[in-house]
Amino acid sequence: MDTLDQQIQTLIDGTPQEGGTGTAMVAIAPAIKTIAERLKHLEYYVLQTLDQGWVMTTLSNRQQPNTRKNIIYAYPTLADAAKGPQSVKDPQLMAIPTAVTHILFQMLALKSLDSLIFFETPGNVAQGIEVRRQEFQALLQAHLQESQAVDPHSNIG
DSSP: OHHHHHHHHHHHHHHHOOGGGGHHHHHHHHHHHHHHSSOSSEEEEEEEETTTTTOOOOEOOOSSSTTEEEEEESSSSSSHHHHHSOOOOOOEEEEEEEEHHHHHHHHHHHHTTEEEOOSSSSTOOSSEEEHHHHHHHHHHHHHHHHHHOOOOOOOOO
16 A cells, blocks of 8 residues: 555656646645545545446435535445445445545546545444535645745646
8 A cells, every 4th residue: 555655646647747737736736645644544445336437425405405515435444335325235336445645636526526525434434524625625726826936937727
């Protein structure tokens, strides 16, 4: 299992360099690492479809039924993924071990994703840590602005 620094390097290495994307990835890497350091595990199990699509769950607010949010659950163990809201008994779904930094990075790629829920304690899928898109983007934006202040000629943004 890779360390957080190795996971971040893998993300950076996998980012296309054209159009400033690679530079942006380097700039936001510390923000991704900061959030990953708050979590207990280097790797979580995420449910995916057979064509590698990430499984999102839409939650409704009981008091405000029109208020919905899309989340992805990340489980500490395969057994916990099997106990989650979507069952891995569905033959169209599988639980894939995924680096924590890669899960966080998906929040940028999946525009309809509102939150990630990380279950930290094996055997407990009732309580998790929520990483909200708005807070995540604010942290990333702060890192981007900080990197632009250091290098005003970079083409990030």
